[in-house]
Structures are given as structure tokens and as C-alpha cells.
Amino acid sequence: MSELIIKNGYVFDPISGLKGDKADISVKDGKIVDKVSNKAEVIDAAGKTVMAGGVDIHCHVAGPKVNLGREMRPEDKFFRGEYRGGILKQGKRMEMGFSIPSTWKTGYAYARMGYTFTNEAAMPPLLAPHVHEEFRDTPILDQAAMPVFGNNWFCFEYIKNKELENNAAYIAWLLNATKGIGIKVVNPGGTEAWAWGENCTTINDPVPYFDITPAEIVKGLIEANEYLGLPHSVHIHGNNLGNPGNYKDTIDTLKLAEGTKAKNKFGREQVLHNTHLQFHSYKGTSWADFESGAKEVMDYVNSNKNITVDIGQVTLDETTTMTADGPFEYHLNQLNHIKWANVDVELETGSGIVPYIYDKNIKVCGIQWAIGLEIGLYAKDLMRVHITTDHPNAGPFTRYPRVIKWLMSQKAREATLDTMKWKDKVIAASNIASMDRELGLYDIAMMTRAGPAKALGLSSIYSLTKGADANIAIYNLDANKLPSDPELIEAAFQNTAYTLKEGVVVVKDGQIVAEPPKYTLWTKVNMPENAQVMHDIKEKFSRNYTVNLENYAVFDEHVHNARAIELDVA
């Protein structure tokens, strides 16, 4: 029996209502408890900030797409830091890559920032084994992955034929087959259309051959999600990402959630999570008159409680874009001419990869930077607006501390604006310069752990409430006396004083000191077998897939330390 107590820290845990009061956090056998004996090991957190482990709701950190990025970008590893990390006595591991780090660097760098959970944002079902193999090699972090459903032939047909129960049964079957956590949608219909050289840029563009629209796809998947009562909602990257004027398409997509209420036992309240909202909040008709549409989009988000979003903040770095939105990546390559990879995943999805430099001396990049921060600063309910960089699309996750700094300090935002060549044009095309809101540590706790955990339906595991896993971050920040130099805020969030994973100290003073076991979380739906769906699956596999059904699902032994979130559907 191991006991531990974290004493006298300023504790921020929005799930349990702690708003920075001095409190002691007790840990017994890896779980948060009310109290421990006087034999408990003591961590003195006086003058420090204590939060639950960070929860990343949307990042691309594992699987075939990420690895193709690593393969096509050897230069991403060059002149980029220490190269080796982890525990010396185990033999240090390769910590390579800046925008597409090695699995080892991924685990260590998140842990050093106080994060203990990541949600891989796009798992191609057919290639799920690769995702799980990389989870095995990513130390410390609990991980989950969302299979993509937005261009899936089964779903298209069930939705078109209005077969809700069959669609739900297929989704449950695929979550089991891939050990996935929830429903991801990327450019609904558009990636399938791309296989025909076309795209769906509004929610009403019909998908070639299938003759359904993105609106029908999204509505059908929301309906199935709530029919099943999954822990997370439908998680969507909508149509027309990254194009001037797309804020209208975004609001159209968000409106598809109107009138639907969340139905689940996990405390989740939203029915739709719109990821990387920054890429979807663009006004203007071209890159010449491009401007921020953050106000319009956030006005809608603020007044509709059944929606959550994450930001997708541009960090002004050289990075690697990668998405299941194949047509988007093609168009991006036509803009920057660097290099491009495109992959089709039969019957299910596709993807593209293009390196990208968000240059502070390019006007559009400056405006994109402003839009992301505006989304955070316009937000009325920060439990519903989460910090991400859509890693690595808008920047690497290792820049979260910098994003936090910008949100917490107007001085830091002004300093970055001052470095931009087209500062005046960026200011004219956005509202960032006039926004004096500065977020506090409680706000950041909502945006980086409590909000994402609640939206994922995982707040009973990832919080400081009694019975939760003792995943805890302790930052060198005196909540009563925040530093006036914003760089010190960034530094504090970059390297924790302590990170604990299930009660084990894994980071001390920014150094990795332990690598305890980690979990792969997935959603296990218990429901009666659906004979029609099983028949459809067998038929499609024999007719359309290049693999046999028997070779499709990930093997149980493939899935590292699986931890099922179970639910029953009658």
C-alpha cells in the first residue's frame, strides 16, 4: 500500500470545484483519496500550482500518417535538441523530431508539460494495428484513438437508408475491432469525393456515387453517437477547412447539432466537438482580403451549450500538416510547393501530408495566429473551449506552454505582434490587438484538463476527484504572485516541478525519473449481435476489401494494457 500527500499547493481542479485554494491532495495506491495516514510520503507544493494531469483532446501522435510524416521529413530531426531522454539506467531513448517527434519524445515531452492523456485524432480503421503499436512505444501517457467514420461506406449506406440501429451497431463493432474510443469525422464526404478528384466544400454538396450530403452524414453520426451513449461526442473536422470565407460553412456545421441533447452516463453535455476551430473561422473571399471570423463563430459557440471546440492554435513554427482531409493537403501543396504525400485507405478514409512554415513575416500566418487566440479570448465558457495546436498541423504540442502564455498575457501577445512584418495588416484583419482579456490559472485548468476530460466523458478518471487516477501536475507557479515576465509562465508550463502518473513521480524538476505502466483506453459497447450488420460486414469484406475479415480487427495482444470504458445498449 503506497501513500502520498501533496501539501500546501494552490489547487485548481474545476471538476471538483477547487479554484486555487491551498489544499492537500492525498493519494493511495495510485488513486485520489480523502485522506492518508501520517506515514504517507510528502511532496511539499507550497508556492506551487497543482492541477490534474493535462488531457489533450486532439493531437496526431501515433499511427501510419504520423509515421509517414517522420519518414518524409528527415530534416525535422536535425539540429533539434538533445536527441536522447528518459531514464539513464534503462539506457536513454531517442528523443528525435520537432514537429513529428519519435514516440519516445512524445511521451517524455507531454509528461514534462504535466500531461498524462492524449487522444489520437484520426485512426484509419484498416491501419489501427499501427496506431496501437506506437501507443506501446510511447512511454507514460495514457492514450486513446478515434477511428474515422466521416467517409466510411458502411455509414454512408446506413445513413442514406435511415437505418439508425444498424449504423450504431456497425460503429460499435468498429470501435471493438479497432479498439477505438469514439467517432471522428474528417471533411465528411469530401475525402471520399477526393477519390473521384472532387471535394465537398459545403454541408450540402452531394458525395459522388453515394448521393448523400455532409449534413446528412454528420446528423446521422450524431444520432448514432447518442443512441449508443458513447463517452465522447461526434468529433468533427468540418468541410472547407482552411479556406477564406469558411466561417459560414462552420456555423452551418455547428447548427447540425441544434435540437439534440447529449444522452450518456459519463457526464458529457455536448453532442458535437468541433476540432481546430481556428482553421474553420476565416472571413474574406481570398488570401488578399482574408480576415478573422472568430467573433462570428464564437458568438454561435457561446450561445449553444451542446457544442465544445478546441482551438488549433498556430504557433508560428515550421511544422508538418497531416490530415485525413486529402483534398485540403493537395491544395496546400499547390500553395507552398514543398513536398506532398497522399494516401487512400480503401472504403474508409485517406490522408495527406505537407510540411508548412507558419512564418511570422507572412500576413496570413499572422492573422491565423490571431484567430486562434481570439477563439480562446472570446470564449464565455472555457470548459467548452480547449487548448490544442491540432498537433502538428498548426504547430507542435510542445508549444502548449507558449499558447498558455499568449492567453494569459496581453504583454506576450503584443511582443509577438511586434515581431511581425505585417503587424498593422494583422491588426486590421483581426481583433487581437484590442483584446485586453488575460486568462487565469483556473481558466487554463479548464482549457487543458477539466474541459477536455469532461467532453471526452473521462472526468471520473482524469481529475482530482475522489477515486480518480492520481495523475497530477505540479508547476513552479505561485498562484498568488504570478510572474510579471510572461516568459516565466511559459517556462513553468514547459517543465513541471513534478508530474505524477497513478501516484508515481514520473517527472521531477523537468527530468523523467520513472516510466510506470500506461493504458490504452477504448469504448466497449455491450449490445446484442446485429445479424443484418454482421451479414453486411461479411459481404463487403468479401466483395470490396483487399483483406479478409479474419485479418482485420486488431488482436487483443496487440493492444497495450487495454482499459475498456464499458456501456450497455439494450
Add this chain to the structure above:
Amino acid sequence: METVTMTLTSQPELFLECYNVTPDQFAGKSLAEIAALPAHEGKIQWKLGDFFKFDGKAGETAADTKIVVNGDVRRMKRFGQKMSAGEIVINNDTDMYIGGWMTGGKITVKGNADSFLGIAMEGGEILIEGDAQNHVGSAYRGDWRGMSGGLIRVKGKAGNDIGTAMTGGTIIIEGDAFIHVLTHAEGGTVIIKGDVEGRVGGQMVKGDAYIFGNILYPLPGFKKIATVEKEVDGATYTFDQFIGDLGERKTKKKGEIIYGNIYLKK
């Protein structure tokens, strides 16, 4: 200018990464401090002093510092990496990545250099009295940013991938070259005084190749537009001018389409 002479005293078992042998790193340091600078052999970190003995004196600044390297350094890489000023003279053959990413100063190799000579170089001068291998003045593997400034002169011959993704600067190969010259280039000049096997200017958007000998297998994406006189490396010659790569995207400057050029000496 002050001079530090470093002489090889023992060979590494594998290859030694001498990325710290630059005037920038040596300047202002005592010989003992220089000998304590790290160098890698695979994953093992050594000190430069484990392989070299040092004599002389470093200058106060990089510009004031000359380094002379003596001994059989065929298993030593990365001399002059990222150097910004000063001078390095290597009195024998050496290995890969000499002068990579350098921004200024001068490197002379009295023998042969291996591959990746002056990759992604931004400025300064490299003189190789012998031959060079592959990827002279190219981009790092996978990168799209090749040599952007400065001068590389190879008195002997060179291998493949010369000036890949080059955007500026000049490469002169006085002997023959193998294949792939100025591939993907968006600027810069490559002069080859001998013959080239082929693939000159593939996917080139901008840049100038001057070939004094033959191109055994020219690419079909280039067409002849003129015969011109040009001064190249201090003398004037007559060339057939070809433009291309016609299969690649084109940029415009002041309304005119920009092409890459191959000048083939008549």
C-alpha cells in the same frame, strides 16, 4: 590572424563527428578548453583532445582564428559545420559534411572531400583541391533548402546530386560530374568544366547550369532558344542556351516567365 594546429594522435574505431572544429568554437578559448570540446563517435561522446593534440593559439574572434588540421582524417566528419568566419585548412583527405550550413569564412581541403560538402551553405568559400563525392551544395536529405550563397570550388571531379534545391551561390566543378545537377533548384549557379552523365536541371524552376563538356543524356524538358556569349569564371565562351524544366511549374517576374537555364559550351 592566430593559428591553432591540430594533429591527429589516434584514430576512432568508427567515425568522429568534428562539428566543434570551427573558428567560432575555438575563438577566445585556451588550447585546454579547445581540447575539452565534445565530439561524437556514434553515441559515445568524447573530447577532441582524445584524438588530437593542439598547438598554437586561437584568436579573440572567429574571423581572427585559423585552424590547420594535420594527419589522416579520412574518418572525421563535419569540419567547419555552421562556421561563420575565419579559416580552416585540412592537409589531407577528409570525410563527409565539410562546411555544411556554413555562413562565412573559408575552408581549404588539400585532398579529397567526401559527400554532403557544403550542404545548405549560406555564405563563405570552400576549396577542394581533389575530388568531392555526392550532394555538393545540396539540401540536407528531405529538405527543400539547398545552398543559398557562397562559393564551392572542386578542382577534381564530383559525383551525383550537385546543387539539389539550390537557391543561390555558385558551385564550380573543374572535372567531370555524374548525374543530377540543380535538381529542384530555385536559383544559384553550377559550372561543370568536364562532362556530365545526365539529368541536368530536372524539375528546375530557376538557376543556371554551365556545362563545358558533354551532357551524355540530356533531359527532354529543356529546349534551345539561343546562342549566347557569357563570361564564366573569368573567361568568355560561346554557349547554346536551353530553358526549362518545361514540365515544372513556372513563376513570373515583372510579367515575364522565369525559366532555369542550361548553357552548353559550343
